[in-house]
Amino acid sequence: MSNGKLPIVSMEDEELFPKDSVLNVPQALPPFSFALFEQLYNITDENKTIWWSRLIISVRGYVANYFKNEEQKLFLNDDAFILLHKIFVEKTEPSSAIQFVEALYNLFCIPYLADGFIYKDQLRLSTNIQLNDEDVSIINVDDTRFRSGEIVFGKFNETNSAIASYQKDGYLVFMKILIILLNTFAFQLKEGKEKKKGIRFDIDNEWQPDDRVVLYQQFFTGNRTWLLYDFDRYIINFHRPNGVCVIFGRSYVEKKKRNNCHLCEACGMLEQQPFQFPIFRNIKFCTENCLSNLLEERNITL
């Protein structure tokens, strides 16, 4: 059997990123093969870092556009997507991607037990209890036998439980999209050919996401600003100095540069209009913080 190819991901693909007026969050995750996920995750492909990074960026942008008026939810989901990036791309967390995906499945394989989401291992809970509202109240939520909630949301306590209720939609949508991609991957393995034609997410310079990859604010006609949140800053910094190319694609950034927009020399942030960033001794910087980092790095004293 071939090693398989990373599936094509496009925000224009309405199966992955439907243009619904309200975010369509699945009630539960369908069964999928952990072994197949492992195979996809372990593909030998020099571009897989950027593939996973762009997948997480796209899904985060997609959900964030639905939460843009709910600040708390937006911030907490950014934390969730930063964690996904650490696990899938950076591998800096105690849990592996495989453990994390299994934990998410265990948490979300059957619809929420009740409105007050209890982040326990539903798979194991379901064998012990009858799933109706009265029975939920008898579950001992301090039961530490169940690890899945801890892997995804941290130790069970009131704060983490509240955070989980904000983050669950982001995780459910991420998993829904990942499972569709796993099905595509399985199809490709079986048929030996790609399911869909398209610009390759991971390698093509012409790749460009649509507007839903980040959050914009529109002031006047034609005056649109990219709203930078924790997640955007995190990604820009992680892929420094190519962060905006990872988010928007190389050809988009080249076009901006031809239109006289420049990058911050410290973090790689892109100007949204010409002359937006100040210059100090020929150094272009986006924030005071970036300037002081640069001065320190280059040993410039004032």
Ligand SMILES: [Zn+2]
């Ligand atoms: Zn900067």
